[in-house]
Amino acid sequence: MKKTFYSMLLLCVFFSQNLLADDTPKKTQNHLKDLNLKGNVKTFKLTPYKAVDYFGKIIKGNKQDFWNGDVVIVFDQEGFKTETNRYNKIGQLSQKVIYKYDEQGKRTTRDVYNSFGKVQVKFLYVYDDKGNKVAYNSYSPTGELNDTYSYVNDEKGRILEELWTKSDKSFGSKYTYKYDPKTNHLIETCQYTKSETEIDNCTRYKYNNKTGLITEIEIYNSENVLIRKTVISYDEKGNEKSLKNFNKDGDFIDEKEYSYVYDNNGNWIERTEYVNQFPKSIIEREITYY
Template sequence: MKKLFVLFCLTSILISCKKEKTTENNDDTGTSRAHSEWNDFGLKGNVKSTLEYTTEEKKDGGNTSSVRKFENQFSPDIALKFDNKGKLINKISYKENGNVAEDIVYDGKDKMISKRNFTTATEYVETKYTWEGDKNTIIARRFNGSRLLDKEVFQYNNGRLVEHYKYDGNEKQANRTSFSYDDNNRVSEESYFRNKPTMQTRLSIEYDDNGNKTSEIYYDKNFKVISKTNSVYNSYNQMLTSQTFTDNGSLDVELSRTYDDKKRLITKESFEVYDNSKNKEEFEYDQNDNTTVWKVYKNGKLVSETVYKYDFKNNLIYQIVTDGKGNEIYNKQIEYTYDDNNNWIGKKTTVNNIVFYTSRKIEYY
């Protein structure tokens, strides 16, 4: 049951953080938003920063108070900063005691510059990323920014990654991966050395005409097959089936997917031979492509059903989870307040009769 609850919490976060669709290239100020990252965070207007603060409502007799507390471990308070073009430059996550849990510096959301993960208020692991243009060349982790823990080095040739090295805290090479390419500039082979001077395992990759991986074969150092995966895609490059075979050619895992006419995933199935288990998930959507129903089956029996509802801004306002017999095991309702830019600035979340309040301060350019 605990695993199910964690899964439901993760799904709730993914749904509630769903990106808003933007059909216009300009916001109310006339500023072009076609390439801004405000959209990726569901923010409207020229946002400079956001800061969230969450508390849980406590009742003791006739008295009501609040304490700083999060809905779950996957929903911390977060602060974001953007430049005046809408590019993400900083993201900070907080612990329930108010201390910083993680502090990330960006040059755009796809380009991390540094990251600090705090174990205590004063101790942290800092990861620094070195870039040459759009290529990440070094990732180094240090304790409190000084003692090296490990390091990764990426080497490129004509813009293509050809070597990936991993080093320990003494800068001794631990692992190495080499990459080879086909005539279409796609990775055709990955060779793994595993702290050895000679190759230990190898991955061979083949593609269809659209660049989808259709065959992935792992070999040992003697070029004997360890496993093989074959995949088939539709005309929209969406995976339809995938089969993984063992070294003796026996089926190990089989996956399948189906989609509707809007290219939305509607069923996801898996079969694992080792325990003869068959798992299936079904999805339903509204006209805005928000997930409205998620059903999970195991060996043909319904395990859980999750129903979602959204407001006119596509923000999640209702989620209920029931087990295979229809018994309610999770219930979540959300009420929002919005500012003049239609960004939420207040959120009341009720989870299984426990009430959380989140305020969000938004600063604009």
């Protein structure tokens, strides 16, 4: 997890790197569950548009300024991600990522290829004898070790610490994770970028006891002072309905609301975002099934 979950939500969850993340501190049965996708999904594509108010009717405008091309994710029939294909603005493949797994469903490799089919970087996953991930290493096309991510796990196999070491052996960053002893929910993530001992910020999470969904996210600075809070509500399908943001004093900042169009499998295929009731974006999801 290279960014906090809070940032993932506020910076458009479906286009942040966390959407395509390959490491999370929690363990799930498959990647479809992580994305709240239902049914036997084969491919998944997102396209972001600007939302336009046309005589009271909200319609799609041009693609968002940050859009550099579509991203298509491919899943196997067990729901695990096998490919991530990135395309440029004219629809040409610019990058392909291929994921492989062992018989237990643990990812073993992540290979990144350019548009010419040449490997650019290779990632290898290392597990201990209990099946817990202990390292995630990147290599150059010729086999030289680049960056290394090492992990500390507890007796339940949950990640407690992630340490990034750069190719020159210098410190990159560190993340620590805490869990609720009763529910096993992730309740705190702390980020270190200056040193292994100096905290930048911590993100804390509160959950709905029945659904297990996150209802509050609080960001604290290095002095453990609250700097921002987000309150989240969901629709009956488990998708975000609204995000209300507050500053350190509890004053309201803004509210993001979402409306959805669903397919026959219960997956949303269009999401409209409003900020303080003003339409801002429309995201289309193209989903295919086995």
